[in-house]
Amino acid sequence: MKANPNSPLPVSYEDVAAAAARLSGQAHRTPVMTSSTVNARTGASAFFKCENFQRMGAFKFRGAYNALSQLTPQEKKRGVLAYSSGNHAQAVALAGRMLGVKPVIVMPMDAPPVKLEATRGYGAEVVVYDKHKVDREAFSRQLAEERGLAVIPPFNHPHVVAGQGTAAKELIEEVGPLDFLLVCCGGGGLLSGCAIAADALSPECKSIGVEPELGDDVVRSFRTGTLQSCHNPDTIADGARTHSMGDVTFPLVMHYVDDMLSVSDPELLKSMFWLWERMKMVVEPTGALAATALLEGKRDFKGARVGVIISGGNVDLRWAAQQMLKS
Amino acid sequence: MKANPNSPLPVSYEDVAAAAARLSGQAHRTPVMTSSTVNARTGASAFFKCENFQRMGAFKFRGAYNALSQLTPQEKKRGVLAYSSGNHAQAVALAGRMLGVKPVIVMPMDAPPVKLEATRGYGAEVVVYDKHKVDREAFSRQLAEERGLAVIPPFNHPHVVAGQGTAAKELIEEVGPLDFLLVCCGGGGLLSGCAIAADALSPECKSIGVEPELGDDVVRSFRTGTLQSCHNPDTIADGARTHSMGDVTFPLVMHYVDDMLSVSDPELLKSMFWLWERMKMVVEPTGALAATALLEGKRDFKGARVGVIISGGNVDLRWAAQQMLKS
Numbered sequence: 001m002k003a004n005p006n007s008p009l010p011v012s013y014e015d016v017a018a019a020a021a022r023l024s025g026q027a028h029r030t031p032v033m034t035s036s037t038v039n040a041r042t043g044a045s046a047f048f049k050c051e052n053f054q055r056m057g058a059f060k061f062r063g064a065y066n067a068l069s070q071l072t073p074q075e076k077k078r079g080v081l082a083y084s085s086g087n088h089a090q091a092v093a094l095a096g097r098m099l100g101v102k103p104v105i106v107m108p109m110d111a112p113p114v115k116l117e118a119t120r121g122y123g124a125e126v127v128v129y130d131k132h133k134v135d136r137e138a139f140s141r142q143l144a145e146e147r148g149l150a151v152i153p154p155f156n157h158p159h160v161v162a163g164q165g166t167a168a169k170e171l172i173e174e175v176g177p178l179d180f181l182l183v184c185c186g187g188g189g190l191l192s193g194c195a196i197a198a199d200a201l202s203p204e205c206k207s208i209g210v211e212p213e214l215g216d217d218v219v220r221s222f223r224t225g226t227l228q229s230c231h232n233p234d235t236i237a238d239g240a241r242t243h244s245m246g247d248v249t250f251p252l253v254m255h256y257v258d259d260m261l262s263v264s265d266p267e268l269l270k271s272m273f274w275l276w277e278r279m280k281m282v283v284e285p286t287g288a289l290a291a292t293a294l295l296e297g298k299r300d301f302k303g304a305r306v307g308v309i310i311s312g313g314n315v316d317l318r319w320a321a322q323q324m325l326k327s
Numbered sequence: 328m329k330a331n332p333n334s335p336l337p338v339s340y341e342d343v344a345a346a347a348a349r350l351s352g353q354a355h356r357t358p359v360m361t362s363s364t365v366n367a368r369t370g371a372s373a374f375f376k377c378e379n380f381q382r383m384g385a386f387k388f389r390g391a392y393n394a395l396s397q398l399t400p401q402e403k404k405r406g407v408l409a410y411s412s413g414n415h416a417q418a419v420a421l422a423g424r425m426l427g428v429k430p431v432i433v434m435p436m437d438a439p440p441v442k443l444e445a446t447r448g449y450g451a452e453v454v455v456y457d458k459h460k461v462d463r464e465a466f467s468r469q470l471a472e473e474r475g476l477a478v479i480p481p482f483n484h485p486h487v488v489a490g491q492g493t494a495a496k497e498l499i500e501e502v503g504p505l506d507f508l509l510v511c512c513g514g515g516g517l518l519s520g521c522a523i524a525a526d527a528l529s530p531e532c533k534s535i536g537v538e539p540e541l542g543d544d545v546v547r548s549f550r551t552g553t554l555q556s557c558h559n560p561d562t563i564a565d566g567a568r569t570h571s572m573g574d575v576t577f578p579l580v581m582h583y584v585d586d587m588l589s590v591s592d593p594e595l596l597k598s599m600f601w602l603w604e605r606m607k608m609v610v611e612p613t614g615a616l617a618a619t620a621l622l623e624g625k626r627d628f629k630g631a632r633v634g635v636i637i638s639g640g641n642v643d644l645r646w647a648a649q650q651m652l653k654s
Binding site for chain 2: 033036052
């Protein structure tokens with residue numbers, strides 16, 4: 001697939017603004033944190049939008065709630081299905097509970113236990129599959145057809161993208177125009193949504209996606225203009241193990257994103273614990289991707305106003321403790 | 328010492344309000360967090376005032392800055408001395424740097440390494456002592472006399488108490504009247520300051536202090552009306568290992584505080600990690616005292632609006648990782 005510059009784009013800023021209205025009073029308006037230690041270390045003025053403090057611990061609630069709230073009454077009655085490496089699952093489960101829609105969640109059997117448990121805790125039915133044997137999309141489609149469920153994909157849906165963009169909308173409305181906006185990237189839902197919001201609210205702002213080196217399909221897609229993929233990349237950033245972007249996010253990323261950066265897993269782990277220690281925030285590996293690009297100086301941000309999306313905080317603490325004591 | 332109900336009290340709400348004006352633009356106005364998971368678990372509406380996101384990672388900055396900014400020009404020129412198990416040290420070091428006052432910090436040699444390091448990182452001269460052999464107050468007084476330094480005590484000073492009270496002032500101004508305010512307690516500086524603010528801004532609010540069971544001198548002082556002490560209690564709540572209250576905090580606690588509760592170290596550790604996992608906040612053991620009283624149901628808070636001060640987040644992550652893997 002090549003991004004076609006002549007096709008109309010599937011999500012506009014008006015969609016993000018409409019999502020913000022739907023989310024008002026339902027999603028947390030998460031705090032923006034600053035740190036003189038970060039600014040001294042990087043030479044930038046950094047503004048961290050802390051979606052780890054969002055409901056269910058990640059930005060994913062925004063997109064899920066925005067999508068579920070636009071289902072027809074019939075669709076709501078039949079229920080929804082989501083497939084997810086974790087946070088999207090919890091997001092759909094929680095949004096389902098809030099909107100009275102029964103959620104069925106398809107998750108890989110080796111997802112972090114804290115995420116499986118939390119998803120069940122939100123009242124969802126969890127169906128697990130072996131990601132080494134089964135294609136999750138095909139598996140999910142079949143299950144959805146059998147039960148008549150509406151599928152809420154984790155990123156490749158205009159309503160999901162629009163919902164995620166509300167994070168950047170809130171950030172820029174709170175702190176004013178930015179020079180850069182750093183956003184982690186798995187399938188490009190958060191990245192493209194935030195880039196759309198930044199383009200509208202801070203037109204000079206350069207939106208930059210950050211991927212793990214081990215799962216750099218979006219970096220390669222961005223450089224080549226052709227959709228690239230990677231298969232179950234072995235990165236600790238479990239939210240960015242996505243196979244590839246989709247036909248919704250790919251053209252949006254090509255249109256709205258200014259650059260893509262990647263960071264190594266050791267850099268990511270180091271920055272993640274640095275955020276824990278210095279900013280007192282529990283951030284999951286994927287959630288630390290954007291901050292790592294800043295802290296590791298992957299580009300010169302000196303003197304710039306830099307927005308950084310901290311995307312989530314759902315990490316298995318015992319796993320993290322083991323990583324820390326190994327380091 | 329017995330608290331004398333006829334003596335004029337050493338700190339008033341006007342002092343807290345004046346401290347708030349001095350701290351404006353200098354201290355972070357820390358976020359107030361809510362959690363539907365906490366509310367579902369406790370039956371209360373809980374509002375967490377997150378001083379772990381304060382400058383240098385704890386509320387102590389408030390009192391230190393308020394005290395240092397009221398020194399005479401001569402005192403500022405000669406410098407200050409502080410003795411502290413950790414957070415007060417960093418607070419005086421940072422406030423000193425901001426106000427151009429040279430800080431000398433007396434710390435126990437077995438203070439958490441992260442705290443010793445951070446204090447030096449703020450540019451302070453650190454003098455260590457052996458807490459098993461030397462009385463820190465006598466040691467500090469002698470050093471201060473030799474060098475002509477003004478001593479900034481960690482809690483027993485009206486300017487320190489007034490500064491700490493600004494945390495509760497901000498909380499109540501943001502969320503409105505409370506039924507209960509839960510505050511951790513070491514020497515009673517934060518507790519008494521916050522209770523003064525609550526009394527003025529939310530007169531029906533009951534202020535409750537929370538201590539570790541192993542260092543329950545304030546619980547016993549409160550019950551008997553006579554100042555009690557404990558010597559180097561072996562609690563993980565290192566900020567609450569204080570020997571006893573002082574002549575400033577004791578009468579304030581007796582006058583303004585409605586009740587005292589205590590929690591065990593295992594309860595504290597469990598709640599601390601629960602806050603990490605569920606609220607995505609790095610909280611130090613002392614910082615989790617007040618939340619533990621709520622989460623462990625030490626009193627019936629059902630249906631009540633409960634303010635909870637999270638006092639700090641300066642914990643050695645390697646120590647915490649070891650504790651987690653042991654549990």
